[in-house]
Amino acid sequence: MSAVPPAPTPPSTPPPPGVQRDYSLSRLTTVRTGGIGELFARVGSRAQLLELLAWAAEAGVQTSVVGSGSNLLVADEGVRGLVVKLDRELSAIAVAGTRILAGGGARLPAVAARAASAGLSGIEFGVNIPGTLGGAVRMNANAYGGELGSVLEWVEIARAGDVERREPHELGLSYRSSSLGPGEVVLGASLLLGEAPVEQVKATLAEMRRRRHEAQPQGIKTFGSTFKNPDDPRAGGRSAGLLLAEAGCNGLAIGGARFAPKHANFIENTGAATTADVLAVMAAGRARVLERFGVELEPEVQTLGPVRFPWL
Numbered sequence: 001m002s003a004v005p006p007a008p009t010p011p012s013t014p015p016p017p018g019v020q021r022d023y024s025l026s027r028l029t030t031v032r033t034g035g036i037g038e039l040f041a042r043v044g045s046r047a048q049l050l051e052l053l054a055w056a057a058e059a060g061v062q063t064s065v066v067g068s069g070s071n072l073l074v075a076d077e078g079v080r081g082l083v084v085k086l087d088r089e090l091s092a093i094a095v096a097g098t099r100i101l102a103g104g105g106a107r108l109p110a111v112a113a114r115a116a117s118a119g120l121s122g123i124e125f126g127v128n129i130p131g132t133l134g135g136a137v138r139m140n141a142n143a144y145g146g147e148l149g150s151v152l153e154w155v156e157i158a159r160a161g162d163v164e165r166r167e168p169h170e171l172g173l174s175y176r177s178s179s180l181g182p183g184e185v186v187l188g189a190s191l192l193l194g195e196a197p198v199e200q201v202k203a204t205l206a207e208m209r210r211r212r213h214e215a216q217p218q219g220i221k222t223f224g225s226t227f228k229n230p231d232d233p234r235a236g237g238r239s240a241g242l243l244l245a246e247a248g249c250n251g252l253a254i255g256g257a258r259f260a261p262k263h264a265n266f267i268e269n270t271g272a273a274t275t276a277d278v279l280a281v282m283a284a285g286r287a288r289v290l291e292r293f294g295v296e297l298e299p300e301v302q303t304l305g306p307v308r309f310p311w312l
């Protein structure tokens, strides 16, 4: 893991209390690769977040946000600027009638479980998505026919200097993407759900967990889907995972990274993978699919720091 290159001009004002220097970011991701963050803070309250964003804007420091790191590749060279992670007050979950009000750092499986206990239906699909509500808004997370955009009532977004409430139609939501800008942090959101018997919602959660257990490898270090499912007609309706599998990618390994033997659209860190290994595996799989089917796969995984996809 190499050190972050020195910043050209150090910020004139020192960061507020609670900001750590040279923080290993790989542990904040589910694939466990990547380097050091120049500045890192766990942010537990709205006031603290706004103070940090204001300081960063004033000091000319770029701010990024990490959720559960469950669809994230961090640069091996490290990440310049400030990385924040929401917790405490900003990961709380509350029920108000048929609404769930939760912080951007709340974990989706916990939101789904809380909704089920309150007899609220609509966010069951979140039980299998190991990300935060903020990451799910940014990615318009979906599974088993449910998607976040369809239950969102509003989202609160913090930027340097202000907090704004946006409705789903203002978020540019489409397949695994949104129009949120790089410096915009999802502080929290309201989900508007339907009423249903508690036992029925809990049974749906159990069934979804069971289906997921059957379909995906468990207990591996991965960031879930590597590539988006293509809408190219040459794919013939096949998912990215199926195209990769048919191109012989299951188990294809470079360094410490490989396409999972059980699910070719999942890349697994088998021990000491670097982000460079992951990128090399991605490039190899993408080249095979291009050669075999003429389909150009696009990454779904998000990046932090100077990560460059080799084919771009």
Ligand SMILES: Cc1cc2nc3c(=O)[nH]c(=O)nc-3n(C[C@H](O)[C@H](O)[C@H](O)COP(=O)(O)OP(=O)(O)OC[C@H]3O[C@@H](n4cnc5c(N)ncnc54)[C@H](O)[C@@H]3O)c2cc1C
Pocket (backbone or CB within 6 Å): 030, 064, 065, 066, 067, 068, 069, 070, 071, 072, 086, 104, 105, 128, 129, 130, 131, 132, 133, 134, 135, 136, 137, 138, 139, 140, 141, 142, 143, 180, 184, 185, 186, 187, 222, 223, 224, 225, 302, 303
């Ligand atoms: C085993 C496994 C299964 C998965 N299954 C699914 C699935 O079924 N469906 C699905 O949609 N996804 C799935 N994923 C992918 C991933 O869980 C989702 O994309 C999730 O929404 C990412 O949330 P996160 O908090 O981990 O975000 P991160 O990976 O930490 O970040 C992803 C992006 O969101 C941004 N972000 C994070 N938090 C915030 C915030 N508060 N405000 C603004 N931006 C933010 C980051 O800056 C980054 O650009 C799976 C992943 C794994 C590992």
